[in-house]
Amino acid sequence: MTNEHIVAAFDRDLETIQARIMKMGGLVEQAILDAADSLAARDEELARKVRRRDSAIDDLEEQINDDAARVIALRAPTATDLRLVLSVMKIAGNLERIGDYAKNMAKRTSVLVEMAPIEGANVSLKRMARDVQLMLKDALDAYVQRDAELAMDVIRRDRDIDQLYNALFREFITFMMEDPRKITPCMHLHFIAKNTERMGDHVTSIAEQVVYLVTGEFPDEDRQKADRTSTDASITEGD
């Protein structure tokens, strides 16, 4: 087998894996939108659908990991190619987590329909979910087109999501102080807001992978650290 044959085979393998990533991404985008719709419309049937469909997302991640491991074992890719394969596994991991958060949102819908609705919150939550879904769409487009500029744009937009979250956090506290009966539903809605904010962090991770693949460097170290912090350490009133 000549070297070119090996290269062509590697490229074919990688295309197959990337196709699966795009399929997985499509399912995750749908899950985000459907979960937010099920919450806004108090539609338990749609919520159940989102929960059922999450296993297809998990299965795709497993397939992508198996494919990637097989490619590494078979083709023994060097430096740049290896980076590409490893980044695919990371992106699949991020997508799986986003899918989990969407499933979680759908689960809480089933709990929240039993409680009095909290006016106003659903509109903000739906807007946040919609923004995250559009960020994810652009992050995946940036990945396929190896477009670092578009990826940087996605990273910047994550700040808006953080701001939407902070505004909602304050709103929930106000609701709870006004009326103790709102405490339990607001705790659930707050979880949904926090998880949507975390979805944005995972989308940002995907965009950072794209920048790394194209430029060989992660975007601005400070910004990256800040993001990593915000994933789990955002304490909502800033630090």
Added chain:
Amino acid sequence: MTNEHIVAAFDRDLETIQARIMKMGGLVEQAILDAADSLAARDEELARKVRRRDSAIDDLEEQINDDAARVIALRAPTATDLRLVLSVMKIAGNLERIGDYAKNMAKRTSVLVEMAPIEGANVSLKRMARDVQLMLKDALDAYVQRDAELAMDVIRRDRDIDQLYNALFREFITFMMEDPRKITPCMHLHFIAKNTERMGDHVTSIAEQVVYLVTGEFPDEDRQKADRTSTDASITEGD
């Protein structure tokens, strides 16, 4: 180079990476304990230390990923060995997340010292953190000794953590209903409880990797699914 030389070189590389994993694990265990102590003692200085030391944990993860990628590129390990190297990257990823949660706990300590203390919560939170730290210690011991039994024991103990969390969740709701001034501190304490529960999920992930390495299979598919769900989808009152 004979085949045996290659094997010996691979084993040496792997030992180096494993030593780094153990070092990283030690730092993360310390971070969990110190973060919980800083919260219980309202010790801002200790909290600042935990936050500063998180970058050493992040650096170790980066080194481990670089090492692992280099081993794959250089030694082109096959099936079982490749699984070993990939599992190391996953474990490092879990440790980094646990470290982030500890840093987050320390950050909230700095916010909570400004507020009236919530009696009782700190004891439960400290116990939860201590249990998670012991689970992590055992998961890493199980990894080094390739002890699937010990790993399974860690996985079982995660249920206790989930129960501690659920009890705390209900306690916080009661506090908030009794006194609206407790709403803001309880929101922060609730985050800490949730993040500690998530640490437990990441420790469980490490233990599952160990079971997979030793037996070639993930522990009982149902249990694994349940865990994955509980990571992000626990809706606290069960589903």
